[in-house]
Every structure is written in structure tokens, then in C-alpha cells.
Amino acid sequence: MRGRGILGAVAASLAALVAAPVAGAASEAQVKAAYLVKLASFVSWPVSAAGDTFRICTSGRPDVGSSLAELSRNQEVGGKRIEPVQLGARGADQVRGCQVLYLGRGGDTAHALLAATGRFPVLTVTDRDSGTRGGAIEFVQVDGRVRFAINRREAESRQLALSSKLMDVAVEVAP
Amino acid sequence: MNGATLRRLHRGLLERRWVTGALAILLIGISLLLAWQSERAAIADQTRQIRVQSQMLASGVASSLAFDDARTTREYLDAFKLNRNIQAAGVYDEGGHLIAGFGVAGAPPGQVRSEQLTIAGRQLVAVEPVRQANLFLGYVYLRSSIESLRARASRYLAIGIVVVLAALLIGLLGTANAAAAAANRALQEQIAAREEAESALRQAQKMEALGQLTGGVAHDFNNLLMAASSGLDLLERAKTDERRDWLKAGIRDALDRGARLTQQLLAFARRTPVQTDVIDVREQVDKLADLLNRSLREDVEVAFEIPPDLWPIEVDVAQLDVAILNLAVNARDAMPRGGRICITAHNRPGGLGERDAVEIALADEGAGMPPETLDKAFEPFFTTKERGRGTGLGLSQVYGFARASGGTVAISSTPGQGTTVTLLVPRSHLPLPAGRVLPARAEAARLVGLRAMLVEDDPALNQLIGQMLAEAGLVVARATSAAEGLAHFEAEPADIVLSDMVMPGAMDGLELARRLRKKRGELPIVLMTGYSEAAGAAADEGFTVVRKPFTLDELVRSLTAAL
Numbered sequence: 087m088r089g090r091g092i093l094g095a096v097a098a099s100l101a102a103l104v105a106a107p108v109a110g111a112a113s114e115a116q117v118k119a120a121y122l123v124k125l126a127s128f129v130s131w132p133v134s135a136a137g138d139t140f141r142i143c144t145s146g147r148p149d150v151g152s153s154l155a156e157l158s159r160n161q162e163v164g165g166k167r168i169e170p171v172q173l174g175a176r177g178a179d180q181v182r183g184c185q186v187l188y189l190g191r192g193g194d195t196a197h198a199l200l201a202a203t204g205r206f207p208v209l210t211v212t213d214r215d216s217g218t219r220g221g222a223i224e225f226v227q228v229d230g231r232v233r234f235a236i237n238r239r240e241a242e243s244r245q246l247a248l249s250s251k252l253m254d255v256a257v258e259v260a261p
Numbered sequence: 262m263n264g265a266t267l268r269r270l271h272r273g274l275l276e277r278r279w280v281t282g283a284l285a286i287l288l289i290g291i292s293l294l295l296a297w298q299s300e301r302a303a304i305a306d307q308t309r310q311i312r313v314q315s316q317m318l319a320s321g322v323a324s325s326l327a328f329d330d331a332r333t334t335r336e337y338l339d340a341f342k343l344n345r346n347i348q349a350a351g352v353y354d355e356g357g358h359l360i361a362g363f364g365v366a367g368a369p370p371g372q373v374r375s376e377q378l379t380i381a382g383r384q385l386v387a388v389e390p391v392r393q394a395n396l397f398l399g400y401v402y403l404r405s406s407i408e409s410l411r412a413r414a415s416r417y418l419a420i421g422i423v424v425v426l427a428a429l430l431i432g433l434l435g436t437a438n439a440a441a442a443a444a445n446r447a448l449q450e451q452i453a454a455r456e457e458a459e460s461a462l463r464q465a466q467k468m469e470a471l472g473q474l475t476g477g478v479a480h481d482f483n484n485l486l487m488a489a490s491s492g493l494d495l496l497e498r499a500k501t502d503e504r505r506d507w508l509k510a511g512i513r514d515a516l517d518r519g520a521r522l523t524q525q526l527l528a529f530a531r532r533t534p535v536q537t538d539v540i541d542v543r544e545q546v547d548k549l550a551d552l553l554n555r556s557l558r559e560d561v562e563v564a565f566e567i568p569p570d571l572w573p574i575e576v577d578v579a580q581l582d583v584a585i586l587n588l589a590v591n592a593r594d595a596m597p598r599g600g601r602i603c604i605t606a607h608n609r610p611g612g613l614g615e616r617d618a619v620e621i622a623l624a625d626e627g628a629g630m631p632p633e634t635l636d637k638a639f640e641p642f643f644t645t646k647e648r649g650r651g652t653g654l655g656l657s658q659v660y661g662f663a664r665a666s667g668g669t670v671a672i673s674s675t676p677g678q679g680t681t682v683t684l685l686v687p688r689s690h691l692p693l694p695a696g697r698v699l700p701a702r703a704e705a706a707r708l709v710g711l712r713a714m715l716v717e718d719d720p721a722l723n724q725l726i727g728q729m730l731a732e733a734g735l736v737v738a739r740a741t742s743a744a745e746g747l748a749h750f751e752a753e754p755a756d757i758v759l760s761d762m763v764m765p766g767a768m769d770g771l772e773l774a775r776r777l778r779k780k781r782g783e784l785p786i787v788l789m790t791g792y793s794e795a796a797g798a799a800a801d802e803g804f805t806v807v808r809k810p811f812t813l814d815e816l817v818r819s820l821t822a823a824l
Contacts, residue, residue, distance in 0.1 A: 121328060128394075
């Protein structure tokens with residue numbers, strides 16, 4: 087939806103105005119990169135997981151990785167600089183230092199990385215459409231827009247507390 | 262400060278009109294101040310509310326704003342449509358551009374730039390940033406109307422009416438109170454003025470009475486002095502004993518009248534020592550019958566209706582006689598063409614309150630009295646008789662006698678029908694004496710040869726009374742003061758002492774009598790006085806008193822009584 091439209095002419099005096107986000111120019115990859123950062127604000131990590139920087143690891147989607155790198159230049163999460171890291175197939179040894187791990191593509195690499203996180207407090211984000219499943223957050227495509235589903239058990243098993251506000255905007259919440 | 266002072270202060274303050282006016286204004290002022298404060302508090306409260314609401318909205322839309330969920334954002338916004346105070350609401354992205362919003366009265370602005378909380382006219386505007394953790398996500402905008410002046414006024418109207426009514430009431434009460442106080446002051450002044458006028462009137466009446474007394478008494482005394490004086494003149498020229506006796510009787514009569522007049526005046530003043538005796542009214546009136554028949558005119562008939570079984574009464578017999586005489590004379594004068602006077606007496610059980618009384622009534626068939634005369638009948642010196650015929654003391658004496666006897670007197674009269682005067686005298690429970698002791702020859706003979714000491718400061722009286730004592734056969738020693746008398750008695754004791762009561766010097770007659778009695782308890786002492794109060798005091802201490810002026814007979818009677 088673009089521009090402004092007057093909706094719900096129910097009462098003459100009442101005007102409900104809805105403006106669409108100016109997201110026309112934003113690509114799917116840019117949106118996902120932005121969401122990875124924003125998600126961090128709605129999640130609390132256990133104190134043990136704290137590091138000097140806030141590390142967001144991406145894998146399988148170089149476009150998301152580069153968008154994140156661009157985005158995180160002037161952004162912080164919880165007062166910490168964002169450190170974007172792109173992981174390859176052999177990045178499994180680094181995966182435990184990530185606060186967020188985005189797996190953009192399925193396959194063995196993704197499984198290896200996911201398995202490498204063990205039960206560590208890593209917010210795992212997967213892309214349902216790309217065949218990776220089982221992340222605490224799963225990006226889904228709804229009406230051409232990026233939405234997400236929540237897997238609470240996955241988050242809780244990693245000692246991550248998700249804000250209830252996230253539930254409001256999630257398309258699915260699995261217990 | 263005690264309660265009374267406080268009350269006085271209150272009263273004093275509340276009596277002032279301006280105080281209550283000021284109170285009423287103060288009440289309204291305080292009410293306005295409270296209303297203003299309440300207004301401020303209400304606006305502050307509304308500001309706080311809009312702030313809290315904008316924060317709630319900001320918190321609510323944080324995730325939907327972060328993840329571009331316009332539907333959820335609108336859901337949150339729609340919740341604010343229910344609040345009737347909210348005029349407009351909006352949600353903005355990080356750049357301050359409107360994403361969603363609604364406006365009931367005026368749309369939300371298309372762009373916001375910073376956080377704000379402002380009051381613009383009757384509108385409250387709040388712009389609150391949306392943050393999640395430290396992540397800035399955008400803004401929310403809320404605009405609410407401050408309750409309109411009219412709505413607020415209507416809210417205050419009821420209380421306002423009560424306050425204004427209270428103020429009016431205070432003002433009204435204050436005015437009424439001040440008016441009442443003023444009226445009270447005016448009344449007090451009137452009362453004071455009236456009391457002053459009454460006092461002046463009383464004084465005038467007293468002066469008038471004094472004038473009448475002086476006139477009446479002077480007239481009577483003048484007459485009797487004239488009689489005595491001319492009698493003495495004639496006595497010097499009288500050739501025969503018969504003529505001299507006749508003249509002496511005339512002089513004696515004049516002096517007796519003078520004494521009676523004085524007695525009546527004293528009786529009115531109620532200063533006579535009441536020499537009471539227990540008597541039977543029937544017996545006493547019988548004794549008077551002769552006198553009455555003689556002193557009244559031939560065309561006046563006196564009838565008696567007195568039963569034999571009357572209760573005894575205790576009165577001053579002489580005063581009773583005078584009272585009956587006064588009433589009879591009045592009755593006679595009321596019947597210029599003759600008529601009948603009826604004297605009646607009856608027992609009246611419970612006649613005086615609870616006490617039994619004996620009623621003595623004297624009725625005539627005379628002219629009677631109109632009510633206005635009746636009202637003044639007992640007033641001293643009031644007389645309807647022509648000048649020189651009455652002193653106006655007759656009924657006053659009757660009144661004085663009745664009061665002194667513990668009784669009452671009432672008068673009833675119908676013009677043209679006659680007048681009835683009713684005396685009520687309390688019943689005495691003392692027995693009647695066997696018979697009054699009269700100075701028999703045998704008694705008088707007991708005085709002969711006794712040594713008497715006379716104490717009298719007036720030389721003329723000293724001389725005269727000394728001769729009277731010598732006449733009675735006593736041997737007289739005379740002293741002119743109490744001190745001299747005392748010294749004389751010590752030097753040469755007497756068998757009987759006759760002393761004046763009121764004498765100059767440190768010691769008076771009563772004191773002398775006391776000292777003499779202390780020396781010789783059985784010494785007969787007779788005190789002379791013209792003053793009734795002194796006589797009463799002496800009688801109280803058991804001394805025999807003889808009232809001046811007295812006759813030789815009376816003196817002899819007193820002396821024998823003291824023996």
C-alpha cells in the first residue's frame with residue numbers, strides 16, 4: 087500500500103488514517119537484516135552470554151550479511167556495538183560466540199551450525215521458506231511481507247526470554 | 262480566655278454587620294480559591310493521564326512498529342477511540358512520518374519531530390518516543406481535550422449554589438443578628454429611660470406625699486396646739502375650779518389627740534413596738550361598742566354580729582381599737598345622711614394560706630368608692646375627705662395594723678351600695694389570759710415609799726417626770742446621764758430605776774439598764790422612749806418599756822408591772 091488513503095468512512099467526523107511504511111525501496115534482504123537487529127531489542131540474554139560486542143552471525147545469505155554489515159555501522163544493541171559475522175561451513179567453532187545466528191539457507195552447513203550451538207544462549211533465526219526450520223524465530227513470507235513465527239520451547243531451552251510484545255506481531259507462536 | 266469572654270467576643274463580633282459580610286465574602290473567596298486549585302489539579306491530572314496513555318500506546322506499538330505490522334498498530338490505536346477525551350492519535354516511524362492514526366476533531370499531524378507535552382488552549386498534546394530496550398522506533402501522538410469550561414462550570418454549579426446560599430445565609434443571619442442587637446440596645450435604652458422616668462415620678466410622688474403629710478399633720482397639730490394654748494390662757498383667768506377643770510380637760514383632750522396622731526403616724530411607719538396580747542375579739546369589740554356609739558353621729562346605727570366561739574387572736578389591742586375606730590369613722594363619713602354600720606367577725610379555717618384566721622369585717626351603706634379610688638385607698642395621705650377633715654392615714658393605719666399582726670386587709674366597694682373592709686388576723690393558739698391586770702389601788706400603793714432613780718438628759722422632762730414620780734409616792738433621786746446614774750446608784754442604791762433610752766454620752770439607757778441588771782438581777786428597771794425601734798430592742802431584752810409621751814396612770818402601770 088502506498089501513499090495515503092482514507093479508510094473506514096463510517097462516520098463523517100472520524101478519519102482513520104493509515105500510512106504504509108516507506109519500505110518500497112527496501113529489499114527482502116534489507117528487511118531481514120533490519121529485523122535481526124530489531125529482534126535483539128525484544129529478547130533478553132542470560133548474563134553469562136554477555137560479551138564486549140553484540141555479535142550477529144549470518145550464514146547462507148551473503149545479501150543479508152552485507153545488508154547487516156551496512157546497517158550495523160551506526161547501530162547498537164543494549165549499548166554494545168553490533169559485530170556482524172558471516173559464517174561459512176567451517177564456522178561451527180565460532181558459533182557459540184554469537185548472540186544471534188541467522189541461517190538463511192538449509193542444508194548440511196545450517197544443520198552443522200545449528201548443532202554446534204548446542205544449548206547455548208544463541209537466538210537462532212531460520213528462514214522457513216528456505217528449508218531451514220527449528221529456529222527460535224522463523225521468518226515467513228506473508229502477502230509478500232516478511233513476518234515471523236515464534237518457537238517458544240526453542241527460545242526457553244536456550245535461556246532466552248522473549249518479550250510478550252513479540253507475540254503480538256508473530257504470525258504463529260508455537261509453545 | 263474563658264468561655265464567657267469568648268462568647269462575649271463572638272456576640273460582639275457577630276453583632277457587627279461588616280464582620281458577617283466579610284465572613285460571607287471570605288467564604289466565597291475560599292470557595293473560588295479551592296475551585297481554582299481543583300481546576301489546576303484537574304488539568305495536572307489530565308496531563309498526567311495523557312502522558313501515561315501516550316506511554317502505554319508507545320509501549321504497545323513498539324513491536325508492531327518495529328516489524329511493520331500496520332494491522333496490530335491500528336488495533337492499538339483503535340482502543341483509544343473509546344476514550345472520548347482523545348481527539349486525535351497517531352503512530353510515527355523513526356523519521357517522524359505518520360504511519361497510522363485517527364482524528365475525531367482534527368487529524369493528527371503528518372510529521373512529528375520531538376517528544377513534547379504541551380497545553381494549547383483547551384487541548385493537551387503529548388508526543389512520546391517509542392523505544393524498545395535502547396532501540397528508537399518512532400513516535401506516538403495523542404491529543405485530548407481539556408474538559409470544556411461549561412462542563413466544568415456545570416460540575417461546580419451545585420457546589421457553587423450551596424456556597425452562595427451559605428454565604429447569603431451568613432450575610433442574612435449577620436444582618437438579622439445585627440438588627441436584633443440594635444433593637445436590643447434600643448430596648449435597653451428605652452428601659453433605662455423609663456426607669457429614670459419612673460424614679461423621677463416616684464420622687465415626685467414622695468415629695469407630694471411629704472407635702473400632704475406636712476400639711477395634714479401641721480393642720481391637726483396647729484388645731485390642738487391652738488386648743489391647748491388657748492386653754493392655758495383661759496386657765497390663768499379662770500375664776501372657778503369648775504371652769505379650771507373644764508379647761509384642763511380640754512387641754513388634756515388636745516394633747517391626747519396629738520399623741521394619737523403621732524401613734525397613727527408611727528403605726529403607719531410600722532415602727533410601733535407591737536405590744537401584743539391574746540384577746541377575744543367579741544370581748545374587745547364589746548368594750549369598744551360604747552365608744553363607737555358615742556363618737557359616731559346619732560343617725561348612724563352600729564350593729565354587731567359576733568359569735569361567742571371565736572378563736573383568740575394575738576394583736577396590739579390599742580392598734581386594733583384604733584383600726585376599728587378608723588374604719589367606723591370612715592363609714593360614718595361615707596354616710597352623710599345616716600345609715601347602718603355592721604361589724605361582723607367569723608372564724609375562717611385556712612383563711613390565711615394554710616393558717617386559720619379570724620375575719621373582722623366592717624360594712625357600711627354609704628356612697629361606696631369607684632375602682633380608681635379603691636386602688637389608692639390604702640395609700641398613706643390619700644383622702645377623699647375635704648381638706649382638714651382627714652389625714653389620709655386612717656386606712657393606712659388599718660393596713661399597717663393588719664401587716665404587723667401577720668394578717669391581711671381587703672376592701673370591696675360598689676358605688677352607691679356601700680363599702681366592706683375585711684381584716685384577716687391569724688388565729689392564736691395561746692390561751693386567753695385570765696384577766697388583764699389593771700393598776701388597782703392596791704398595786705399603785707406598792708410604789709409608795711420606794712426609792713426611785715430617774716435618769717433623763719432633758720432637764721425639763723427630768724423635772725416633770727420627777728414630779729410625776731413624787732406624785733405617785735416615790736422618793737426620787739435624779740441623774741441627767743447614764744454615767745451619772747450609774748455612779749449615783751453605786752453610791753446610793755435605788756429600789757426601782759426609770760431611765761430614758763436615748764441619751765448623749767458613751768452609755769445610753771439600754772447599756773445602763775444592762776449594767777444595773779448585772780449588779781442586781783432583780784432590780785426593776787423601766788425604760789422610757791419615743792422611738793419604737795429602741796423600745797423593741799429593750800423589750801427583747803426583757804426590760805419594761807413605757808412609751809413617751811405617757812400619762813401618770815401609764816407611768817404607774819409600767820412601774821408596777823416592772824416590780
